[in-house]
Amino acid sequence: MADQAKQPDQNQDQAADSQPALDSVQAMQGNWLFKRLPPWVMDTLTNDQKAAIHDAVTDPSWQRHVVNIRVSLPFFKQRFYITVVGGEEKRDADRRSKERNTYPLRTIANIFFVIGAATVFYAVALIALAFHATIFEF
Numbered sequence: 804m805a806d807q808a809k810q811p812d813q814n815q816d817q818a819a820d821s822q823p824a825l826d827s828v829q830a831m832q833g834n835w836l837f838k839r840l841p842p843w844v845m846d847t848l849t850n851d852q853k854a855a856i857h858d859a860v861t862d863p864s865w866q867r868h869v870v871n872i873r874v875s876l877p878f879f880k881q882r883f884y885i886t887v888v889g890g891e892e893k894r895d896a897d898r899r900s901k902e903r904n905t906y907p908l909r910t911i912a913n914i915f916f917v918i919g920a921a922t923v924f925y926a927v928a929l930i931a932l933a934f935h936a937t938i939f940e941f
Contacts, residue, residue, distance in 0.1 A: 836860050 836856065837845065848856070870889035875882050894902070 868888040868890040
């Protein structure tokens with residue numbers, strides 16, 4: 804009896820796995836998220852679950868931004884990155900409120916970054932003015 808009770812569950816799992824879906828190797832090669840998951844997690848996912856995760860991650864509606872600037876900068880022995888993206892707001896009000904609390908704009912790091920960026924900007928402007936004054940005398 805116990806064996807008969809387990810067979811329908813196994814048959815349902817096999818039927819779900821046999822449906823056309825992403826092969827685990829194809830999903831791992833084409834999707835950065837699957838590369839980051841531990842192998843034991845990948846082994847527990849069905850093909851339908853892998854396909855759903857792949858579709859959610861590769862949804863093109865949120866990946867394209869009108870402004871998309873990504874720069875990696877060396878700083879002594881480390882590298883830091885700066886990303887600026889902009890475009891139409893697609894997040895709902897609840898998500899924006901949560902993210903405003905999770906990632907506040909006024910932090911010490913953000914303040915130092917703005918001060919540093921302004922300093923670099925004004926230094927370049929002063930150097931440009933100095934070169935302009937020496938090259939073109941009026």
